[in-house]
Amino acid sequence: MNNWNKQIADMLADGTVALVIGYEEGSTPQKTRPLFCHDAVAAERLVMDGRCTHNLAVYLTKKELLPAEGRIGVVATVNVLKSALQLMQENQIPEGRFLLMAVGPEGKLTELPDAESLRQYIAAHPLPDNPEVAALIEKIDAMSREERWAYWQECLSKCVKCYACRAACPLCYCTRCIVEDNRPQWILPWASTLPNIEWQINRVMHMAGRCTGCGACYAACPLHLPIHLLTKKLTQEINREFGTERPAKGNVLSTFSPDDKENFIH
Amino acid sequence: MDRLIDNPYLPYVMTVERITQEAPGVKTLRLRFKNPEEAENFQFRAGQFAEYSAFGEGECTFCIASPPTRKGYVECTFRQAGRVTSGLSRLEEGQEMGFRGPFGNTFPIEEWKGKNLLFVAGGIALPPMRCVIWNVLDRRKEFGNVTIIYGAKSVADLVYKDELKEWDERPDVQLYTTVDPGGETPDWKGKVGFTPAVLEQVAPSAENTVAIVCGPPVMIKFSFPVLEKLGFRDDAIFTTLENRMKCGIGKCGRCNVGKLYVCKDGPVFTKAQLNGLPPEY
Amino acid sequence: MKNYQIKHSDLDGWLEKIIAAGRRVIAPVTEEGHTDFRPIHSPAEVAADDQVQTIQSAKQAAFPKAETLFSYRKEGTAVSLDQPAPESYLQTVVWRARPCDAAGFTPLSAIFNWDYKDNLYNARLARTTLVAFSCQQADAYCFCTSVGGGPGEKKGCDILVTKLPSGKALVEVCTEKGEALAALAPGLFSEANAVADDSPLFAEKQSALAQLPARFSKEDIRRHLAEAFDSPVWREQSERCLGCGACAFVCPTCACFDIQEDPHGSHGRRIRCWDSCAFALFTQHTSGHNPRPSQATRWRQRILHKFSYMPERLDATGCTGCGRCSRACPVDMNLLEHLTSIAQK
Structure with a gap:
């Protein structure tokens, strides 16, 4: 057992945490999967390496999975930390309820007990931009408007509306999603090209300025549709319009400043 | 077509x-x-x-x-x-x-000939029962005593008011209407209290009697033990399940409870049948 | 029904004839490294035959992800209705399905016909011809042999093609629809003997098939499930479940659907579209009451419905062991693993 596994086993055994969410080996050697550890024995199964790509922050707002009492540990990747911080900023999870932990090189466990420690850790561990994603966005940017429309129509015609993109996203935590609202029926609920595009536009717009760029939506899509390009592109737009700084509470499109450059605010 | x-x-x-x-x-x-x-x-x-x-x-x-x-x-x-x-x-x-x-299936009215009938309904669940009640009243001689206990949140929420009056005036129907505490009006002549409590108070005999209970899940939940106490057997208690449905013909999968489809095998079930089902209704 | 042989190299020629005959052809196509069924117009579009599975099953041929049930038109106070004519459904060939795709149509047909006849599904299926190719490889998610199927199983196929090591392919015709498809290219086929259990051709077919020992039996699973309703296993297995519909939508036997309205002012359509028992709203009442309120209860429903309720009620198992749900699951819910653990409890 790794030293950090032992540390977590001890935390479960002595009640420091009631539950630890992390990763374990998956069905094939190429992948890992989320693991809920309720006891010290299960902690032996925890792994942390480059294969750990699920965004575990998605579980932090699922109350039915979490014990009512006690702290919940999360063995987190940087992407998980970024989403957890965003959830705190949006008042979706209280600081202190979760004990986020990062596993560094040589298996060193770093406890990140509050939003400030998360901010510092994330700042110290910047994630490299994915050149493939950047290249794809450039390719689509270079298209004419007609070509781009045809590209997305073709791509999203394949969507089956399984909503794995929504289910895998830590920031899609609404208990009643707009697609489930039928008075009025904002988005047609079946899978065909236009309703699929409506859904993705809505998903992406709701992510504007909030998306942390983890790529969980794309990773979850059973059809491997490159829907993360939409959120990524929108993040670029937000950065261009509002800068890369994010407010400590709320998000770019739901906060305002009295000295905003637009005059409608006054 | x-x-x-x-x-x-x-x-x-x-x-x-x-x-x-x-x-x-x-x-x-x-x-x-x-x-x-x-x-x-x-x-x-x-x-x-x-x-x-x-x-x-x-x-x-x-x-x-x-x-x-x-x-x-x-x-x-x-x-x-x-x-x-x-x-x-x-x-x-x-x-x-x-x-x-x-x-869906039906209430086995033919099997109830010669028996006393006790109807217990809450709120908007009187409609499924009204169909049976009128069916019985249209063939009144074939059945024994007919007792109806009907409750709603408030006086305004009672449905079929004209028919309630008609049933009330019939000598061959015992009707008890009740409204939840606070739902009464100054001139309300009926009972005040939740339906299961009124059922307990009226205490109809279980002898040769079939109970038909329709209402919100909470009313059914609290009425069943009262009926049990009054001596009703599980196969003499009938109710309807309200699982969500879309197709109505046993295909869309929504109303599946255990191996049954409420739309095909129900909506009418006896309490004895419910005892054998997963509690997914 | 007859058996034929065809050269591997003539399979494309046959497919060309099928396309030329005006059939809509759906076949595995590889895009960006992922293979799925797509409409094709030339054999060149078909993916190389080195894939275990397409992402989605072939069920879409008879049960599309969204379809019109009828259309309506309102004029003043009056309403007139119109329904799709079965003739409007295209004659479709599913090319290079797998035996587990074909097997899926048995439970699907059971669901759509056990009581009322769903003639929209039936009309589409009657216009669908399944050309399945035996599996020469299986992966870690396959378990057809544990649920009554096999890599060279003919059940549900209109035609089963098995590529033999000799460079020929054995073409087993199972239905009239299959025969009609073979008849489109008479010059390419030579008659083959019946594939009896003791014939050399049978041995040759067997040698060409993927090896996939059974891990459990349907009966084992059913026996264990009979006592498992209150088991903690449902919560344990489903903790990581995200509650999306990926497993149901790629499944060859999942048939749950929703009915929705597509209004356009005074006219519109009523639509049937795929739905999933994994969605919380699937069973939720208007009042908010939900008979299956947690993901664990919904996961239990998925397994019990497929492996306990359907066998009992419809005499069909809701699983062909294709493994698509496990491959598609964003959090690696592996059905084979979960069933094996239930069978071993």
Whole structure:
């Protein structure tokens, strides 16, 4: 057992945490999967390496999975930390309820007990931009408007509306999603090209300025549709319009400043 | 057009003949078949349900509230709650709408001949029972005592007020109406209290008696133990399940409870049958 | 029904004839490294035959992800209805399905016909011809042999093609629809003997098939499930479940659907579209009451419905062991693993 596994086993055994969410080996050697550890024995199964790509922050707002009492540990990747911080900023999870932990090189466990420690850790561990994603966005940017429309129509015609993109996203935590609202029926609920595009536009717009760029939506899509390009592109737009700084509470499109450059605010 | 032969999702077109405002947000629609031939061939039995369409809004499931002994029309009573019931509420007399059915099983009224009948209903669940009650009253001599206990949140929420009055005035029906504490008006002559409590207070005999209980899950939950205490056997207690449905014909999967489909094997079940089902209703 | 042989190299020629005959052809196509069924117009578009599975099953041929049930038109107070004519459904060939795809149509047909006849599904299926190719490889998610199927199983196929090591392919015709497809290219086929259990051709077919020992039996699973309703296993297995519909939508036997309205002012359509028992709203009442309120209860429903309720009620198992749900699951819910653990409890 790794030293950090032992540390977590001890935390479960002595009640420091009631539950630890992390990763374990998956069905094939190429992948890992989320693991809920309720006891010290299960902690032996925890792994942390480059294969750990699920965004575990998605579980932090699922109350039915979490014990009512006690702290919940999360063995987190940087992407998980970024989403957890965003959830705190949006008042979706209280600081202190979760004990986020990062596993560094040589298996060193770093406890990140509050939003400030998360901010510092994330700042110290910047994630490299994915050149493939950047290249794809450039390719689509270079298209004419007609070509781009045809590209997305073709791509999203394949969507089956399984909503794995929504289910895998830590920031899609609404208990009643707009697609489930039928008075009025904002988005047609079946899978065909236009309703699929409506859904993705809505998903992406709701992510504007909030998306942390983890790529969980794309990773979850059973059809491997490159829907993360939409959120990524929108993040670029937000950065261009509002800068890369994010407010400590709320998000770019739901906060305002009295000295905003637009005059409608006054 | 051939329907139910070719396409089980194709509704009958019905004309809204009469609209009755039963209570705040609760309406009864009386529907007539647009095609007289369809009216001629249409048959159903007490307890069965149907899918009602407001074209442009969708389809909704309710029991058929009128008795099969009254030919030529069907009635449904519903509370305006979601998109489809709002669409149905907006319909005016003379407008056309859709109707698919009848679906599901029935109350075994023939087996109840010679027995006393106890009806316990809450709120908007009187409609499925009204179909049986009128069916029984139309053949009154074939049955023993008829006792009806009906409760609603408030006096305003009681549905079928004219019929309640009619039943109340009949010497061959024992009717007890009740409203939840706080729901009474100064001139309210009925009881005040939750339906299960009134059931306990009225304490009808279980001897040769069948109990039919329809209402919100919480009312059913608290009425069952009272009936048990009064000596009712589980196979003498009937209720209807309200699982969500879309197709009504055992395919869409929504109303599946254990190996049963509420739309095909129900909606009418005895308590004895429910005891053998997973508690997913 | 007859058996034929065809050269591997003539398979494309046959497919060309099928396309030329005006059939809509759906076949595995590889895009960006992922293979799924797509409409094709030339054999060149078909993916190389080195894939275990397409992402989605072939069920879409008879049960599309969204379809019109009928259309309506309102004029004044009156409403008129119109329904799709079965003739409007295209004659479709599913090319290079797998035996587990073909097997899926048995439970699907059971669901759509056990009581009322769903003639929209039936009309589409009657216009669908399944050309399945035996599996020469299986992966870690496959378990057809544990649920009554096999890599060279003919059940549900209109035609089963098995590529033999000799460079020929054995073409087993199972239905009239299959025969009609073979008849489109008479010059390419030579008659082959019946594939009896003791014939050399049978041995040759067997040698060409993927090896996939059974891990459990349907009966084992059913026996264990009979006592498992209150087991903690449902919560344990489903904790990581995200509650999306990926497993149901790629499944060859999942048939749950929703009915929705597509209004356009005074006219519109009623639509049937795929739905999933994994969605919380699937069973939720208008009042908010939900008979299956947690993901654990919904996961239990998925397994019990497929492996307990369907066998009992419809005499069909709701699983062909294709493994698509496990491959598609965003959090690696592995059905084979979960069933094996239930069978071993």
